[in-house]
Amino acid sequence: MALSMELRCWGGGWGLPSVHTESLIVLAYAKFSGAEVVTSPIDWTWKTLTATVPELACGESTVTDPTQILNFLRKQRFNADYELTARQGADTLAYIALLEEKLRPALLHTFWVDAENYANVTRPWFASHSPFPLNFVVPCRHANLAISRILLTKGESPLNRINEIEAKLYTDAKECLNLLSYRLGTGVYFFGSSPTSLDAFVFGFLAPLCKASLPSSPLQTHLSQLENLTQFCENILALYFSSDQPASPSVQETKDANLQKLTQLVNKESNLIEKMDDNLRSSSPQHKQHRLDPKPSLANENSTPA
Numbered sequence: 079m080a081l082s083m084e085l086r087c088w089g090g091g092w093g094l095p096s097v098h099t100e101s102l103i104v105l106a107y108a109k110f111s112g113a114e115v116v117t118s119p120i121d122w123t124w125k126t127l128t129a130t131v132p133e134l135a136c137g138e139s140t141v142t143d144p145t146q147i148l149n150f151l152r153k154q155r156f157n158a159d160y161e162l163t164a165r166q167g168a169d170t171l172a173y174i175a176l177l178e179e180k181l182r183p184a185l186l187h188t189f190w191v192d193a194e195n196y197a198n199v200t201r202p203w204f205a206s207h208s209p210f211p212l213n214f215v216v217p218c219r220h221a222n223l224a225i226s227r228i229l230l231t232k233g234e235s236p237l238n239r240i241n242e243i244e245a246k247l248y249t250d251a252k253e254c255l256n257l258l259s260y261r262l263g264t265g266v267y268f269f270g271s272s273p274t275s276l277d278a279f280v281f282g283f284l285a286p287l288c289k290a291s292l293p294s295s296p297l298q299t300h301l302s303q304l305e306n307l308t309q310f311c312e313n314i315l316a317l318y319f320s321s322d323q324p325a326s327p328s329v330q331e332t333k334d335a336n337l338q339k340l341t342q343l344v345n346k347e348s349n350l351i352e353k354m355d356d357n358l359r360s361s362s363p364q365h366k367q368h369r370l371d372p373k374p375s376l377a378n379e380n381s382t383p384a
Contacts, residue, residue: 082116144279
């Protein structure tokens with residue numbers, strides 16, 4: 079009997095099953111490989127501060143980090159890469175390394191360092207999904223970790239400050255997106271007609287950038303111009319995650335507002351029709367009550383005056 083697998087990760091938002099890149103990678107690969115994974119969001123728990131996600135629990139085993147989780151799933155015979163050739167396997171490793179080196183620093187800057195995006199999108203989301211008082215701590219902690227990671231990977235001398243390396247971050251990221259777009263071409267997936275681990279990694283990196291409503295993002299603007307990559311993300315969402323996603327709050331609120339307006343309009347029209355009908359009835363001659371003159375009684379007609 080197969081052991082049940084539980085994936086702890088950040089929850090969904092922005093039309094995605096998770097807003098977290100690493101969580102998206104594992105969720106997508108689980109779908110591609112047919113692994114039955116129970117998703118347990120860490121939202122509203124104290125794990126939002128201390129947990130390392132994604133975290134896959136299976137029996138007495140607990141695995142973290144997307145690469146290790148994917149290897150664990152392969153050992154459980156959930157393998158989305160079994161048809162890849164040796165050359166395609168090597169290409170997969172090369173492109174994943176490219177994503178980590180060129181694209182991740184720019185994504186961290188976009189969501190956690192850019193002041194406008196952080197204040198209007200990233201911080202409000204993570205704060206609203208963390209319990210009090212962690213809602214004041216978690217976003218700041220993630221932002222500090224993002225800055226440290228960027229400086230660790232890209233802050234070599236003399237580019238040793240965030241504002242000095244920002245231009246280089248986005249130049250490298252745009253080049254990475256161009257290479258991915260060229261490699262994907264007109265294909266649905268990167269290797270043939272079935273998605274693989276590379277598709278899971280690319281989806282995890284690109285989907286938040288595609289779907290988040292960022293007020294300031296040259297990288298998002300560049301991605302929107304690469305139609306095959308944006309369509310790639312939309313296809314995966316439609317094919318593998320559409321049944322998992324309830325209507326978003328904004329869409330549902332719009333529907334409710336429209337229904338309320340329609341109801342109010344119908345009520346107003348109904349009241350207007352009733353008033354018009356009353357006015358017509360009151361002004362119509364056949365509906366006026368005439369005072370009838372009393373008829374003389376027969377007794378009075380036959381009686382003789384005294």
